[in-house]
Amino acid sequence: xxxxxxxxxxxxxxxxxxxxxxxxxxxxxxxxxxxxxxxxxxxxxxxxxxxxxxxxxxxxxxxxxxxxxxxxxxxxxxxxxxxxxxxxxxxxxxxxxxxxxxxxxxxxxxxxxxxxxxxxxxxxxxxxxxxxxxxxxxxxxxxxxxxxxxxxxxxxxxxxxxxxxxxxxx
Numbered sequence: 001x002x003x004x005x006x007x008x009x010x011x012x013x014x015x016x017x018x019x020x021x022x023x024x025x026x027x028x029x030x031x032x033x034x035x036x037x038x039x040x041x042x043x044x045x046x047x048x049x050x051x052x053x054x055x056x057x058x059x060x061x062x063x064x065x066x067x068x069x070x071x072x073x074x075x076x077x078x079x080x081x082x083x084x085x086x087x088x089x090x091x092x093x094x095x096x097x098x099x100x101x102x103x104x105x106x107x108x109x110x111x112x113x114x115x116x117x118x119x120x121x122x123x124x125x126x127x128x129x130x131x132x133x134x135x136x137x138x139x140x141x142x143x144x145x146x147x148x149x150x151x152x153x154x155x156x157x158x159x160x161x162x163x164x165x166x167x168x169x170x
Contacts, residue, residue, distance in 0.1 A: 033115035035085040035168070037068075039096065040108040042075045047099030051083040054093040072099075078108050089114075089169075094160035098136065098147055102154065107143045110158075114168040121164075129164035133157050 037051050053066040068083035098105055110121040110130070121129050123143040132138065135156040137146050147156040 034087045035089045036111075036113045037081075037083045037085065037094075037096070038109075038111040038113075039081045039083075040078050040110075041072075041080075041105050042078050043072055043103050043105045044074050045099075045101050045103035046071070046073050047101045047103060048072070049081060049099055050095075050097040051081070051085070052093075052095040052097060053085050053089060053091055054095065056089060056091045078106075092162060092165055094165065096158040098145070098156040098158070100154060102147050102149055105145045105147070107145070109143075112160075112164060112168055117168050119164060119167060129161055129167075131159045131161060133159065 035053070039049070039051075048069055048071050051068045055063045056066065058064050066085050068081075068085070070081050072079060072081070096110070107123075112119045112121070119129065123138075126138065126143070132145070133156065134150060135147055135154055136158065137148065138144070139146060145156075147154065
């Protein structure tokens with residue numbers, strides 16, 4: 001009888017799993033956060049528009065720039081530019097450069113998105129989130145900009161304010 005009990009004990013002992021149970025972990029989906037800038041516009045002159053992200057800190061000694069360039073044709077309907085500036089965007093220097101030729105640009109919106117945060121800039125909230133330099137004037141009628149040459153120079157740009165970037169990245 002002792003042999004039978006011992007045999008049953010050995011069978012039960014060796015047939016049990018010795019694996020430890022894996023602790024359950026809550027896997028959260030990784031959200032891909034990329035800075036995307038969308039411009040909806042029409043213009044009266046063919047030119048090259050640029051969306052620039054400058055002075056992105058790589059490490060304590062290096063910085064990099066990201067530049068998206070697109071040649072835009074004159075158009076009667078609205079065109080769009082979508083610039084994906086990536087996920088490594090630890091900077092506070094975002095510019096939209098409106099080319100080298102004098103022109104009129106009509107926007108129907110400028111959208112900035114990062115992760116699940118979106119900000120649509122219209123004429124109503126333009127001054128809250130963006131600035132212009134001296135080569136660019138916002139007209140009274142609509143969301144219309146005119147570029148101008150000053151002392152032979154022409155460098156029209158829309159500059160993102162700190163408030164816009166803070167709203168996106170926080």
